[in-house]
Amino acid sequence: MSTVPAKEDPGPEAALIGFDASAAGRTHLAGGIGPQRLSKALSPWGILWLKLRRNRTAMAGLYVLAVLYLGAIFAGFIAPYGYGTQNDRYGFHPPMLTRVHIFDEQGKLAMPFVYGISVTNESLKGYSGYAEDQSRTYPLKLFARGDGYHILWLFHSNIHLFGVERPGMIYLLGSDIFGRDTFSRIMYGSQISLSVGIAGIIISTVIGMLVGGFAGYLGGITDFLSMRFVEVILAIPSLYFILILRQTFASNLSSIQQYLLIVVILSLIGWASEARVIRGMVLSLREQEYVLAARALGFSKSRIVIKHILPNTLSFVIVAATLSVPFYILSEVALSFLGVGIQQPEPSWGNMLAEAHESIRYLTDFSWLIIPGIFIFVAVMAWNFLGDGLRDAADPRTID
Secondary structure (H helix, E strand, O other), rough: OOOOOOOOOOHHHHHHHHHHHHHHHHHHOOOOOOOOHHHHHOOHHHHHHHHHHOOHHHHHHHHHHHHHHHHHHHHHHHHHOOOOOOOOOHOOOOOOOHHHHHEEEOEEEEEEEEOOOEOOOOOOOOOOOEEEEEEEEEEEEEEEEEEEHHHHHHEEEEEEEEEEOHHHHHOOHHHHHHHOHHHHHHHHHHHHHHHHHHHHHHHHHHHHHHHHHHHHHOHHHHHHHHHHHHHHHHHHOOHHHHHHHHOOOOOOOOOOHHHHHHHHHHHHHHHHHHHHHHHHHHHHOOOHHHHHHHHOOOOOOOHHHHHHHHHHHHHHHHHHHHHHHHHHHHHHHHHHHHOOOOOOOOOOOHHHHOOOOOHHHHHHHHHHHHHHHHHHHHHHHHHHHHHHHHHHHHHOOOOO
16 A cells, blocks of 8 residues: 655745755755755755855856955965066056067967066156167076065965066056056055955954844933934934044054054944844744743843844845945045045055046047056956845845
8 A cells, every 4th residue: 555655745944934945955966966865955045045146147256256266365476576676767657468478589379478578768757768779688487586575474485476577667557656566566455445345344353243133122312312422323324424533533544554544434324224224123033922021031131132133133234234335435435536545655546546547648548557447347246246245145025
């Protein structure tokens, strides 16, 4: 006598989000994911990753950001020169990306090399004309030795991914007025422009979660004062507020002090809107059964907020943080562009872009100076794509 096997219970998590477990199983099996991993994918984080992975735009943004941040970490290794290495003789040298040769004068295939640089008509302000000096060749070497650098302030080295022997120079993306390599400065500048967003969002998220969490849970005068302060911050235009805070500090700060100051200023601006949303979420969460049980067990208010309530807001916090990172990147760019951010010779994408607007001739004759703006655009769009994908993946009403 045969028996009909009972249908497997998809579990409470699948019921909570309206997820079709059988359809998910067919999808996983069809995609080569075995049944042993099905239970993992049915967890909330597993479902989030599954839905995010199907969003090609979001995954493209994730891959682009991975490349950019890896480049920032290993900037000293990838860049052929230090950010301050200059050669005044070669100011405003055009990009050499298309001048890396693989055929010698006889037309035979050779190892990549560049010719020497010949200055043709040097003028008073460093505006020079350049030509290739074919009497001198400089082979492009991998793992060449050059200027010293640190990786994550821990490891020191002078080995670079590529380079040429002196007196040869290789300017892949051209040089600035002082003969500093634009590509090298872009790589070093990414360390500041990209890390500002991460550092700022971590600090502002912590502040926003704590202020919003305790305001929503405690209520009363704490809630009233906290939300009025939040409204005051939100009422001030963010850019003007940033400039006011920056001008209250001394201008002769070191590069590290300037960096930390910018991070703190941006964090003080960004936490307010998140605190207000967190407060609204906590107002509904504080009456849940697990919160009432924690009260009955005599847990302190701070423990209930930090360990029981705030973790249930992480899905919103992660999405909001991802969508807010472009604000921090663009704010640092704006500060540096206006001359109150990171100062020369330390590079950031903002102060490098500001160099292109010092003269109309810079824009017309030395157009490669706006290349940092392309990197800013790519980074901001990648974060927006990833943030939109996370928002859609975290929405329980969207089922793929």
